[in-house]
Amino acid sequence: MKTCTECNQDKSLEDFYSHLRINKTTGVSFTYTFPYCKECNSEKKRKIDRTRDGIVHTLYTSQVLHSKKRGYPAPTYTEAELKKWLHTHPKFEILFEQWETSGFDSKQKPSCNRLDDYVGYSLTNIELLTWRENNLAWARDSVAGKNRKISRPIHSKG
Secondary structure, eight states, X not given: OEEOTTTOOEEOGGGEEEEEEEOTTTOXXXXXXXXXXXXXXXXXXXXXXXXXXXXXXXXXXXXXXXXXXXXXOOOSSOHHHHHHHHHHSTTHHHHHHHHHHTTSOGGGSEEEEESSTXXXXXXXXXXXEEHHHHHHHHHHHHHHTSOOXXXXXXXXXX
């Protein structure tokens, strides 16, 4: 049993995240258990993710992972540069407030769309829109044959 430092409830060790660490002095490995339970950890992360800075972090880490997955170089900007770009973008505050008002509907979440899907992330190759608009743009491009990496154009019989 362990007491969560966030909710002060006694819980089973299985209710806490843990991972292996190595003591830098002795070189001995040991299991580190987080001070707060998985439920409180999720709630803390959710609260952070729903902030302006949380959006920046989520977008940037997602872009880094997608770049690696697609075989593209990492974004040409840092997380701090993306933050500045987003926070000075005329649409960011509007989109963020709409997402907040929607009760944090994932389809309303601010998102970055690459203008050219065949090029990696750069500040000149992204536009700010909602996740839903980004998804619709991808679908339109796929149907039109603009994005041929995973799809082919649909030809209607006339």
